[in-house]
Amino acid sequence: MTESEILIAPSILAADFGRLADEVRAVDEAGADWIHVDVMDGHFVPNITIGPAVVAAVKRSTSLPLDVHLMIENPERYIENFVDAGATTIGVHVETCPHLHRTVAQIREAGARASVTLNPGTPASAVELVLGDVDQVLVMTVNPGFGGQSFIPSMLAKIERLRGWIRDRQLPVNLEVDGGIGTKTIAGAARAGADVFVAGTAIFQTPDYAEAIAALRRAARS
Ligand code: DX5
Numbered sequence: 001m002t003e004s005e006i007l008i009a010p011s012i013l014a015a016d017f018g019r020l021a022d023e024v025r026a027v028d029e030a031g032a033d034w035i036h037v038d039v040m041d042g043h044f045v046p047n048i049t050i051g052p053a054v055v056a057a058v059k060r061s062t063s064l065p066l067d068v069h070l071m072i073e074n075p076e077r078y079i080e081n082f083v084d085a086g087a088t089t090i091g092v093h094v095e096t097c098p099h100l101h102r103t104v105a106q107i108r109e110a111g112a113r114a115s116v117t118l119n120p121g122t123p124a125s126a127v128e129l130v131l132g133d134v135d136q137v138l139v140m141t142v143n144p145g146f147g148g149q150s151f152i153p154s155m156l157a158k159i160e161r162l163r164g165w166i167r168d169r170q171l172p173v174n175l176e177v178d179g180g181i182g183t184k185t186i187a188g189a190a191r192a193g194a195d196v197f198v199a200g201t202a203i204f205q206t207p208d209y210a211e212a213i214a215a216l217r218r219a220a221r222s
């Protein structure tokens with residue numbers, strides 16, 4: 001990875017939900033590129049978070065693209081609801097999609113960018129055959145369900161492998177990382193080939209969002 005643009009996507013999972021509109025406006029003004037929205041169903045992952053109504057409320061608070069990460073079983077049932085709510089990108093976990101190729105097509109037909117997501121225990125090969133049909137691959141660098149966990153270093157080899165395939169096939173596919181991203185871990189992920197960086201704790205649990213986002217950008221380029 002060399003000259004590709006670095007995109008920072010604050011995860012509102014770490015925001016103060018009681019002041020969600022203000023929190024979204026604050027990271028927008030602080031220089032965020034996208035807003036990352038974590039949807040959890042209490043089945044695929046142990047935690048429960050938000051649904052389309054809250055995504056619509058986030059949409060009213062910002063003009064930034066909304067990167068909606070569905071950690072839910074049977075995501076194909078809800079794709080249109082989240083697109084109608086304002087999602088720019090819909091991410092589905094490959095572990096929840098026995099008909100992944102069809103689900104990716106459904107996302108694009110609904111009018112969103114299609115992202116496919118890999119749990120830490122799922123190999124890169126799980127998305128190899130749909131790489132030409134997607135807009136983004138998300139490599140989870142923690143086990144999904146909660147913010148504030150530690151980055152799993154063995155995911156770097158998976159990021160490198162995916163970046164190699166994307167580069168060799170000259171595909172217009174973003175490679176996103178999510179989980180434990182901070183100033184100490186972002187450089188390694190960037191060097192491995194990631195270009196979109198989700199960060200919850202490293203932004204929302206600091207007093208100065210603009211400085212936190214700027215520090216992540218500096219560290220990613222270091
Ligand atoms: C975890 C979520 C992440 C989470 C990241 O399941 O997908 O988006 O918010 O939080 P941090 O940046 O605190 O690891």
Ligand code: ZN
Binds near residue numbers: 011037038069178198
């Ligand atoms: Zn996420």
